[in-house]
Amino acid sequence: MKAWQHFRTINHHRFLVMKGCFKVGLYRQGLLHDLSKYSPSEFLVGCRYYQGTRSPNNAEREEIGYSRAWLHHKGRNRHHYEYWIDYSTDPKEGIIGMKMPVRYVIEMFIDRIAAAKTYRGSKYTDSYPLEYYEKGVARLGRMVHPETAQLLHSLLKMLARDGEEETFRYIRGKVLKK
Numbered sequence: 001m002k003a004w005q006h007f008r009t010i011n012h013h014r015f016l017v018m019k020g021c022f023k024v025g026l027y028r029q030g031l032l033h034d035l036s037k038y039s040p041s042e043f044l045v046g047c048r049y050y051q052g053t054r055s056p057n058n059a060e061r062e063e064i065g066y067s068r069a070w071l072h073h074k075g076r077n078r079h080h081y082e083y084w085i086d087y088s089t090d091p092k093e094g095i096i097g098m099k100m101p102v103r104y105v106i107e108m109f110i111d112r113i114a115a116a117k118t119y120r121g122s123k124y125t126d127s128y129p130l131e132y133y134e135k136g137v138a139r140l141g142r143m144v145h146p147e148t149a150q151l152l153h154s155l156l157k158m159l160a161r162d163g164e165e166e167t168f169r170y171i172r173g174k175v176l177k178k
């Protein structure tokens, strides 16, 4: 059991997200981000499959075929697009991603930066979150609402081009002011 390391990883991640959220004015979300990771359903799994370089959820999936911790997490945390997957009112469409409120798209954006910093360490650059997103985007299909995907993608491109300070300033002044 890597309880101490896992506890520190969560705290470190939450601290990075909090700093980002505070810079754009999302104080409440900054304080409450990922709190469900301290619940037994998520915390104990995280300790058991602690990896250090990637999410423990991946290790749990490999072992039992799915991740109980992740299913618990994505059902409770609105900054994950998976939280917003639901039946369309149009029966022909089936299950699709609903449009996310902008403040949660911003939290998701900051979450991705924080995760990239943690797992990449000194190899992190401002263009890495964009590269990571573009590598996986084709697999998202209709799980992410087009307007949500468009906003996230445009912010990731801005981050790669103009850096974090500039992008956070734009989010605070323009994106969240609307």
Ligand SMILES: [Zn+2]
Binding pocket: 034, 073, 077, 079, 080, 111
């Ligand atoms: Zn989360």
